[in-house]
Amino acid sequence: MDCYGEELEHYPQFMIRLGLIIWVCMFTSIFANAEDGYQLWLRYNRIQNANLLQRYTNSIATWAVFGNSQVVESARNELRLGLQGLLNKQIPESTELSPTGSLAVGTPHDSPLIRSLGAAQQLDQVDAEGYAIYTTSSGNFPVTVITGNSDIGVLYGVFHFLRLLQTQQPIENLSIVSNPKIKRRLLNHWDNLDRTVERGYAGCSIWDWHRLPDFISPRYTDYARANASIGINGTVLTNVNANALIFRADYLDKIKALADVFRPYGIKVYLTARFSAPIELDGLPTADPLDPRVQSWWQEKVAEIYKLIPDFGGFLVKANSEGQPGPQNYNRTHADGANMLADALAPYNGVVMWRAFVYSNAANEDRAKLAYNEFVPLDGSFRKNVLVQVKNGPIDFQPREPVHPMFGAMPKTPLMMEFQITQEYLGQGTHLVYLAPMYTEALKFDTYAKGPGSEVAKIIDGQLDNHALSGMAGVSNIGNDRNWTGHLFGQSNWFAYGRLAWDPDMDAAEIADEWIRMTFSNEPDVIRAVSALMLMSHEICVQYMTPLGLHHLFDTGHHYGPGPWVNDLSQREWNPTYYHQADRQGIGFDRTATGSNATSQYFEPWHSRFESPTECPEKYLLWFHRVRWTDTLDSGQSLWEALCRQYDAGCDGVVRMHAIWNSVVGKIDSERYNEVDMMLHIQEKEARWWRDACLSYFQSISGLPFPAGFDPPQKTLEYFKSRSFPYAPGTKPRW
Ligand code: GCV
Numbered sequence: 157m158d159c160y161g162e163e164l165e166h167y168p169q170f171m172i173r174l175g176l177i178i179w180v181c182m183f184t185s186i187f188a189n190a191e192d193g194y195q196l197w198l199r200y201n202r203i204q205n206a207n208l209l210q211r212y213t214n215s216i217a218t219w220a221v222f223g224n225s226q227v228v229e230s231a232r233n234e235l236r237l238g239l240q241g242l243l244n245k246q247i248p249e250s251t252e253l254s255p256t257g258s259l260a261v262g263t264p265h266d267s268p269l270i271r272s273l274g275a276a277q278q279l280d281q282v283d284a285e286g287y288a289i290y291t292t293s294s295g296n297f298p299v300t301v302i303t304g305n306s307d308i309g310v311l312y313g314v315f316h317f318l319r320l321l322q323t324q325q326p327i328e329n330l331s332i333v334s335n336p337k338i339k340r341r342l343l344n345h346w347d348n349l350d351r352t353v354e355r356g357y358a359g360c361s362i363w364d365w366h367r368l369p370d371f372i373s374p375r376y377t378d379y380a381r382a383n384a385s386i387g388i389n390g391t392v393l394t395n396v397n398a399n400a401l402i403f404r405a406d407y408l409d410k411i412k413a414l415a416d417v418f419r420p421y422g423i424k425v426y427l428t429a430r431f432s433a434p435i436e437l438d439g440l441p442t443a444d445p446l447d448p449r450v451q452s453w454w455q456e457k458v459a460e461i462y463k464l465i466p467d468f469g470g471f472l473v474k475a476n477s478e479g480q481p482g483p484q485n486y487n488r489t490h491a492d493g494a495n496m497l498a499d500a501l502a503p504y505n506g507v508v509m510w511r512a513f514v515y516s517n518a519a520n521e522d523r524a525k526l527a528y529n530e531f532v533p534l535d536g537s538f539r540k541n542v543l544v545q546v547k548n549g550p551i552d553f554q555p556r557e558p559v560h561p562m563f564g565a566m567p568k569t570p571l572m573m574e575f576q577i578t579q580e581y582l583g584q585g586t587h588l589v590y591l592a593p594m595y596t597e598a599l600k601f602d603t604y605a606k607g608p609g610s611e612v613a614k615i616i617d618g619q620l621d622n623h624a625l626s627g628m629a630g631v632s633n634i635g636n637d638r639n640w641t642g643h644l645f646g647q648s649n650w651f652a653y654g655r656l657a658w659d660p661d662m663d664a665a666e667i668a669d670e671w672i673r674m675t676f677s678n679e680p681d682v683i684r685a686v687s688a689l690m691l692m693s694h695e696i697c698v699q700y701m702t703p704l705g706l707h708h709l710f711d712t713g714h715h716y717g718p719g720p721w722v723n724d725l726s727q728r729e730w731n732p733t734y735y736h737q738a739d740r741q742g743i744g745f746d747r748t749a750t751g752s753n754a755t756s757q758y759f760e761p762w763h764s765r766f767e768s769p770t771e772c773p774e775k776y777l778l779w780f781h782r783v784r785w786t787d788t789l790d791s792g793q794s795l796w797e798a799l800c801r802q803y804d805a806g807c808d809g810v811v812r813m814h815a816i817w818n819s820v821v822g823k824i825d826s827e828r829y830n831e832v833d834m835m836l837h838i839q840e841k842e843a844r845w846w847r848d849a850c851l852s853y854f855q856s857i858s859g860l861p862f863p864a865g866f867d868p869p870q871k872t873l874e875y876f877k878s879r880s881f882p883y884a885p886g887t888k889p890r891w
Pocket residue numbers: 346354355396397474478513552580
């Protein structure tokens with residue numbers, strides 16, 4: 157048979173194949189455009205507004221990025237991707253300036269053109285990681301310059317510039333200077349080596365330990381891009397409940413592989429250090445920080461790490477907390493432990509981030525006071541490369557806590573803020589809760605440590621006490637779910653955390669506005685609606701979970717739903733009853749002078765305000781005070797009625813949030829619309845569950861009737877108590 161005959165004979169098959177190929181192409185192009193949330197806020201979709209598109213295209217008729225480093229290459233790639241997508245055409249990369257406008261990007265060091273455009277002067281106020289974006293001209297040709305003193309500054313500037321286009325801002329007369337206020341802007345992954353994630357609600361760990369170092373998922377680069385776009389410059393890859401295995405040579409090779417992917421985006425890797433690693437890995441008889449054998453072990457381990465990863469960031473340590481080993485096992489202090497590691501890291505400029513999340517039930521003391529009691533006396537005894545990492549509140553990432561009293565109380569030690577991005581106590585992967593209002597509530601809190609103007613933001617950025625080291629950590633909500641964070645709005649919390657780590661003075665509304673425009677739409681209706689629902693969401697969650705200063709009402713282990721009745725756990729402070737102390741007369745934890753005196757850990761005037769039941773802000777009332785059910789609050793309602801009304805308001809709030817979301821139907825893509833819609837259905841049900849379970853229980857204690865017109869719980873207390881969630885995500889088998 158000749159070839160022609162063969163072709164004819166195979167014609168039907170050929171057509172089937174062709175059809176298949178066309179179908180696959182169509183499918184993949186649909187899939188590539190599917191709004192599955194993978195692109196996060198780095199969506200570079202074509203700008204729809206034709207006028208704006210024309211203006212942008214004129215201003216960026218040509219563009220050039222100068223320099224050759226890996227970081228500059230990332231900037232070039234990002235700009236190419238962004239411009240191509242947003243302007244929907246390939247803009248010539250050229251050093252020729254256009255009469256309508258051009259974009260010139262790079263450090264003055266790398267480019268005579270940038271130098272000639274006045275960069276040195278613009279960079280006067282710019283630090284090592286900052287950048288300047290400004291409009292100038294060469295001859296009569298307008299030029300937009302993105303420059304920095306370093307390549308990473310240039311990359312951050314590029315992301316800022318793309319954000320201007322994504323959020324549809326004018327770019328004709330730019331004069332922007334931006335410096336990060338905080339030096340170490342870190343994510344903390346609580347990721348285990350078996351790929352489970354402690355308190356992770358977005359699938360498994362994105363670190364594919366088993367296949368590293370040879371298999372490099374493209375996701376690692378996208379992770380780095382997303383982080384660099386919001387200024388995050390470090391990542392702690394492993395859980396604070398640490399595994400010593402990470403220090404074994406084969407695991408260090410895996411860490412090196414990740415560090416190599418992140419370096420072009422200015423991201424350093426850090427590891428959690430298990431204090432007993434010398435015993436567990438190499439059979440040393442002790443991990444005593446003052447023992448010379450232990451000191452040499454760590455020095456050698458650190459040298460081994462830096463040989464592989466010259467820009468390694470350092471260690472994060474959870475010691476003598478929740479069963480983790482630490483220096484106290486050898487009658488040494490936290491400072492002894494931190495300093496031993498700090499000495500090993502110092503020759504390489506590495507840092508130790510030593511966590512202050514400690515609470516020992518041996519001391520018969522209010523849990524809220526323990527970290528302060530243990531750490532404040534150590535102020536001044538830490539090495540220069542140690543930061544003490546403090547959670548935002550004194551208990552544990554509750555929906556609302558007063559600020560941790562350690563902020564301002566250790567002026568000789570740089571304190572890092574630890575926020576939780578993953579929503580362990582805020583509806584986990586199911587509830588829409590925008591956390592920026594909670595973060596800013598803490599950051600803007602004036603501690604009065606040095607009189608008025610001693611805001612937490614100024615303490616952690618080093619201003620107040622003149623610290624060169626500064627840091628912020630966010631416990632990551634990232635997993636291998638296609639959309640990264642499980643709930644699509646979890647992305648906004650990752651974004652907001654990064655923006656606040658760069659500038660803790662930013663406003664929650666401003667950040668929401670940026671995120672909505674970059675993630676969903678620039679349409680005013682959509683922005684208005686989604687922003688309203690985001691900004692109301694945290695307060696509403698507090699109302700339906702833990703109103704009026706209540707805290708830790710969560711069910712055992714998984715912390716998923718309510719369990720205010722739980723009273724059978726071996727450690728006193730694991731039981732919700734310890735925190736609410738409800739009895740027939742009243743409810744609340746007396747932390748005033750007549751109780752645990754935790755109020756005394758705050759500076760004046762907060763000490764006195766928290767001490768007084770009438771001056772204490774109502775949102776913290778039951779945190780600091782025991783109040784009788786029948787006592788009257790400012791509103792004129794009894795405490796019992798106010799509590800019922802708060803839970804009700806929380807439920808109504810979620811219904812309102814849902815209605816607001818429904819108002820954007822058809823204005824955003826149906827994939828993401830439907831996903832969030834289903835989540836809000838669940839959130840409505842669960843808000844009602846919180847309300848009914850908590851109020852059924854509190855009523856069984858107070859014996860009071862529900863207020864007039866109150867819709868009573870739909871199920872019995874026994875029903876609520878009987879619910880169990882053995883496979884709730886984010887928990888480990890030991891729970
Ligand atoms: C990593 C809480 C969480 C724990 C977490 C701990 C911590 O207790 O429930 O899962 O452990 O905080 O921050 O160390």
